[in-house]
Amino acid sequence: MKSILLIGLGRFGKNIAMKLREMNHEVMAVDRNEKRVNEIMPYVTNARIGDSTDEEFLKSLGIRNYDLCFVAIGDCFQDSLETTSLVKELGGKLVVARAASEVQAKFLKRNGADGVVFPEQQIARWAAIRYSSDHVFDYFAMDDDCAIFEVSVPDNWVGKSVGELNIRKRYRINILAIKADERIDMNITSETVLTAEENLLVLGKNKDMQKCFRI
Structure with missing residues (x-):
């Protein structure tokens, strides 16, 4: 069992959360959208409403305590990039981010992502x-x-x-x-x-x- 931070609860993030639950991992899910957070509650250990580009908010999550951090933000690449960078700076051990293109992947890796996934591709x-x-x-x-x-x-x-x-x-x-x-x-x-x-x-x-x- 691993302790996992999942940031971004769109369709991709929600499906990751559900699969991680099947695998019996402990998941902290985060999104700024209250409706998304409420919908994911039955599938995760805990969930928080908050802005992942806010350094103080991320600090409150205790980034260093997680074995894996997923940045699954898909609707705003700028937010994804800032979040990835902050999570790594705050001690993220393994940071995996979502990308829609090779260009995005290069920027994410330069800014802290240890791994990148391309769900659509x-x-x-x-x-x-x-x-x-x-x-x-x-x-x-x-x-x-x-x-x-x-x-x-x-x-x-x-x-x-x-x-x-x-x-x-x-x-x-x-x-x-x-x-x-x-x-x-x-x-x-x-x-x-x-x-x-x-x-x-x-x-x-x-x-x-x-x-x-x-x-």
């Missing part, structure tokens, strides 16, 4: 890949060149073993697990035979994935 990329292909069921980018895909077993792989297909050498792709009926089996050997009822969790470079699975 990330979900847009995921949706484009997920729904433009009939046999891709999920997608997670590791970096700009490498990703994990959940894909159906290609027709010409059905009934063949992993060793027989020689997937790693032939396609430069690693099978991490096999998913069937929402159960995940990570015990993959060269003798494992693939079936049409299964999905594969595979890791590789995007260009090799596109070529192999016609994404």
Whole structure:
């Protein structure tokens, strides 16, 4: 369990708060909008109404006491930048801020952000890949060149073993697990035979994935 400060309770911040609650973390949520604070109360440990660009207000939160500080402000980049800078100056151990562009990310990092997330870009990329292909069921980018895909077993792989297909050498792709009926089996050997009822969790470079699975 970690102690987390979450600043900004728009749709992105609210969803972070709800997920952190599922993970049993202690969350202090902050926003200047009273309605947003009231709505998030059932999902967090505590919540405060206040201006995160006000240094005295931030000091009252005890920034050094949190393991992680999320700056999830999305409606005003100036406020996000000032908040990020102040949180770091006041002793934020790990400060993660939301950005809408690479330019914003550069400014945030220069002003104290240890990490930056791009919610709009990330979900847009995921949706484009997920729904433009009939046999891709999920997608997670590791970096700009490498990703994990959940894909159906290609027709010409059905009934063949992993060793027989020689997937790693032939396609430069690693099978991490096999998913069937929402159960995940990570015990993959060269003798494992693939079936049409299964999905594969595979890791590789995007260009090799596109070529192999016609994404």
